[in-house]
Amino acid sequence: MKYDPFVLPFISGMAFVLIVVIGKWTIWFKGLPFSDKKKFLNGLFSRKFIYASREVVSESMLHRKVFRSNFWLGYMHMSLAFGWFLLIVAGNLETRWYSHGTINPPWYPIFFEFFVHDLKELPYRRFFVFAMDFLLLFVLSGLFIAIYKRYRSGFVGMKKTTRQKTIDKLALTSLWMIFPLRLLAESFNAGLYDTGGFLTNTLGHYFARFLPLELLRYPAWLAYSIALGTFFVSMPFTRYMHILTEIFLIFLRRFGIREKQAHSTFTDVELNACSRCGICIDKCQLSSDLEINNIQPAYFLRDLRDRKPDLFKTETCLICGRCNTSCPVGIENTNIRLNERSIHQFFSANAYEYIGKQEVKNGKVAFFAGCMGHLNPLTIKAMLTLFEKAGVEFTFVDENGSICCGRPLKLSGNFMAAGNLVAKNKDLIRESKAEILVTTCPICYKMFRDDYRLDIPVYHHSEYLLKLVEENKLDPGFSPSTVVFHDPCDLGRGSGIYEQPRRLIARSYSLVEADHKKKDSLCCGGSLGITALSGENRKTLTEATIASLTLNHPEIIATACPLCKKTFAGQADVRVADIAELLLEAVDHKPADHKATSVAMHKPADCLEEVEI
Amino acid sequence: MADFGYSLVKSGKTDLDTAGNALARSVSEAEPGFNLCIACGCCVATCSAGRFTNFGFRELIHRIKRGEEKLMIAEAEKCMLCGKCTLVCPRNINTRNIVLLIRKHAIIKGL
Ligand code: SF4
Ligand code: SF4
Ligand code: SF4
Numbered sequence A: 001m002k003y004d005p006f007v008l009p010f011i012s013g014m015a016f017v018l019i020v021v022i023g024k025w026t027i028w029f030k031g032l033p034f035s036d037k038k039k040f041l042n043g044l045f046s047r048k049f050i051y052a053s054r055e056v057v058s059e060s061m062l063h064r065k066v067f068r069s070n071f072w073l074g075y076m077h078m079s080l081a082f083g084w085f086l087l088i089v090a091g092n093l094e095t096r097w098y099s100h101g102t103i104n105p106p107w108y109p110i111f112f113e114f115f116v117h118d119l120k121e122l123p124y125r126r127f128f129v130f131a132m133d134f135l136l137l138f139v140l141s142g143l144f145i146a147i148y149k150r151y152r153s154g155f156v157g158m159k160k161t162t163r164q165k166t167i168d169k170l171a172l173t174s175l176w177m178i179f180p181l182r183l184l185a186e187s188f189n190a191g192l193y194d195t196g197g198f199l200t201n202t203l204g205h206y207f208a209r210f211l212p213l214e215l216l217r218y219p220a221w222l223a224y225s226i227a228l229g230t231f232f233v234s235m236p237f238t239r240y241m242h243i244l245t246e247i248f249l250i251f252l253r254r255f256g257i258r259e260k261q262a263h264s265t266f267t268d269v270e271l272n273a274c275s276r277c278g279i280c281i282d283k284c285q286l287s288s289d290l291e292i293n294n295i296q297p298a299y300f301l302r303d304l305r306d307r308k309p310d311l312f313k314t315e316t317c318l319i320c321g322r323c324n325t326s327c328p329v330g331i332e333n334t335n336i337r338l339n340e341r342s343i344h345q346f347f348s349a350n351a352y353e354y355i356g357k358q359e360v361k362n363g364k365v366a367f368f369a370g371c372m373g374h375l376n377p378l379t380i381k382a383m384l385t386l387f388e389k390a391g392v393e394f395t396f397v398d399e400n401g402s403i404c405c406g407r408p409l410k411l412s413g414n415f416m417a418a419g420n421l422v423a424k425n426k427d428l429i430r431e432s433k434a435e436i437l438v439t440t441c442p443i444c445y446k447m448f449r450d451d452y453r454l455d456i457p458v459y460h461h462s463e464y465l466l467k468l469v470e471e472n473k474l475d476p477g478f479s480p481s482t483v484v485f486h487d488p489c490d491l492g493r494g495s496g497i498y499e500q501p502r503r504l505i506a507r508s509y510s511l512v513e514a515d516h517k518k519k520d521s522l523c524c525g526g527s528l529g530i531t532a533l534s535g536e537n538r539k540t541l542t543e544a545t546i547a548s549l550t551l552n553h554p555e556i557i558a559t560a561c562p563l564c565k566k567t568f569a570g571q572a573d574v575r576v577a578d579i580a581e582l583l584l585e586a587v588d589h590k591p592a593d594h595k596a597t598s599v600a601m602h603k604p605a606d607c608l609e610e611v612e613i
Numbered sequence B: 001m002a003d004f005g006y007s008l009v010k011s012g013k014t015d016l017d018t019a020g021n022a023l024a025r026s027v028s029e030a031e032p033g034f035n036l037c038i039a040c041g042c043c044v045a046t047c048s049a050g051r052f053t054n055f056g057f058r059e060l061i062h063r064i065k066r067g068e069e070k071l072m073i074a075e076a077e078k079c080m081l082c083g084k085c086t087l088v089c090p091r092n093i094n095t096r097n098i099v100l101l102i103r104k105h106a107i108i109k110g111l
C-alpha cells in the first residue's frame, strides 16, 4: 500500500507551488532583454554554471554569508535549509533502498513510516533510522533558535528584526509546525511499531505509556501533511518565495546579468529573493542613529514586490550602500532604489542648455576637482603641487568652475538631466586630449567610471598618487602622526577601493583603524543620496561616524572625498585632511603642526575660502 | 520719439492680483528652512550653475516669495543639485531639497 487520502494536502500544495514557480521563472526569463537572455543561455554551457551551482550550495543551503553576520543566525538558517534538504535526500535514499531502487510516488519518502511498519528488511536499518532522527533533531535545533529569536533577537546579534505581515506570520506558523508534527507522527509510529531511532523511539515508547497511539497516529500524520501543504501554498504569496527565487537569482547573476537603468524582470527576481531576514535593518544608519525604521530594503523591497511603492521610503535613504554589502542574498538595493526614484523626472532633458562651449587646455592627465572639490582649495593646491613635483603634464579641466558630474542628479532619480551634464563633461574631457582622467572626488569618480563610458582610464587620486609614489616620482618622508582613514561611501562600497588610500597613508604615517572600517564604514552624514534630511539629523550621523573614527585616538582624520572632509571639518575635534594634503606634507618632509591647522571652519568662512581660489 | 538716452526701468513692485503664493506655501510646509534665509549670498558665491549663467539660490527663493512662481519654476531647472550651497549656507538650509520641491510642485501641478 503506497497511498492514503491523508497525503492529499501535501500533494496539492506541492503541485501548486511547483506550477507557480515554473510559471514565475518562465515569465521572469521571458521578460529579460535579449542581451540578457543570450548571456543566460551562454552561461548554461560554461564554467559559470559550476560556479553558480557551488554558490547555490554555499549560500542557499549553508548560508555562509549569514554565518559571517552572526554564528547562531547562520546556524539557524543553515539547520533549517540544509537540514531539511538532507532530511529529504536521506528519506529518498532510505525508501529507494527499501524498495530496491524502484521509483516511488513523491509523497512516499515523506510519509514512509506511515506506510511501512516493518523495517527489518531494510539493510543498514540502524544507520538510516539514526540518520533520520539525527537530521530531524538538527532541524529542530534551528527551529528552536528561530522561535527564541522572536523574543530575544539579541541572541543572534540582531537589534531589530523585520516586522512581518499577517500572511507571512501564517506561513511562518505552518513552517514552524512542520517539524514538531513530523516528530510527533514518527514518534507515535515508533511507539507502536518500533520504527524509530534514538529520538523517535524513545519518545514513542514514552508516549505509549499514557497515550492511545492507535487513535492518535492517523490525525498526527494528517496534521503533518496539512502543515506541509499550507506552507507550500503560502510560499508564492509570502517571503518564503525567496527559497525558490534565490537559486534562480544566483544563476542570473553568475551569468553576468545586473540591474539596468530601469526596473526589469531581473528586479522582480531580486524582489522575490529577499528573505526579509532583516540583516539590512541594523546595518542602516537611519535606523541605528535616527530611529527611522521603515525604509530599509526589507520593507522597501516588500512594498515594491507588492506593487505598492511608497514615495517616502523610496526617497529616504542615504544610498550609502551598507545594506548592499551586508545583504546575504547580494541584492542591488541602492540601484533598485535609484531606478524607482527615476520613475518621476523633475528636470527636463534640456535643462542645461545655458552651458555653452568651454575652453580647455590640453594635457596628458586631465584633473577634475568637481563641485565639492572646489570647496576644498587646500586639496586642489596639494594636487597641483604634487603633479608639478612629479613632473606630470596635466590640465586642470574644471579650473574655472565645474559642470557638475551629474551624480547628484542621478541620485535624485533625474537620470535624464544627469545625462545632459554627462554629455557636456564628456566633450570637455575629450577635447583636453588627455590620456587619463584623475579626480579627487569619489562621487565624480563613480559617475565617470560607471556612467560616462569614457575611452580613457579613470583614476581616483588615491590610486593615482599611490602610483606616482610607487613609481618613485614622489618621495614622501615619515611623520610620527597617527592617521585614521575614513572610507567614503562611493569610493569604498561604491567603487571597491579600500586598500590604495591606506597604503598611501601607511607609507608616511602610522595608520590606525576606525571602529567601522572598509565595507562596514559609516556614512559621513553629508550624503547627496538623500535630500529630505534635516541638518540636525545629518549632524547626528556625523557625530556617530566621528566617534567611530576616533576610537583609537588618531591625530588626523584622513579622507579621500571633499564632501566627507567638509562635513567632518565642522564637527571634529581633530584635524581633518585629504590624503593629497597629507602626502604633500610628507613629500615636503615637514608634517604640519596639526594643532595650528586644525581649524574647524565656521560655515560663513567657507564663502571666503571659495573666493580665494 | 526722440531718444534722450534714458529708458524706463521695469517696476519691481509685486502686483498682489497676479502674484501666486501657492508655491512658497507648499515648499515652506515641506521644508521650513525655506523661511530661514538671511540673504547672505554665500550660496550664490559658490554656485556651480552660477559660473555659467545668471543663477543663484538666494534670488530663486526671494522671487518665489514675491510670487513670481512660473518664472522661478523654470529658473529652478538651472540648478545641478551639486549641493555646494547646502554646505556653505550659514543657516543650514536644505537647499537641494527646496529646489527639488519646487520642481516637484511644478510637475505635480502640471505647470
Ligand atoms: S535586502 Fe538582503 S539583508 Fe535585507 S532583508 Fe532582504 S535579504 Fe535580508
Ligand atoms: S543605502 Fe544606506 S541608508 Fe539606504 S537603506 Fe541601505 S543602509 Fe540604509
Ligand atoms: S545645488 Fe544648485 S543652487 Fe546649489 S550650488 Fe549647486 S547648482 Fe548652485
Ligand code: SF4
Pocket: B036, B037, B038, B039, B040, B041, B042, B043, B044, B057, B058, B088, B089, B090, B091, B092, B093, B095
Ligand atoms: S547661503 Fe543660505 S542664508 Fe545665505 S542666501 Fe543662501 S540660502 Fe540664504
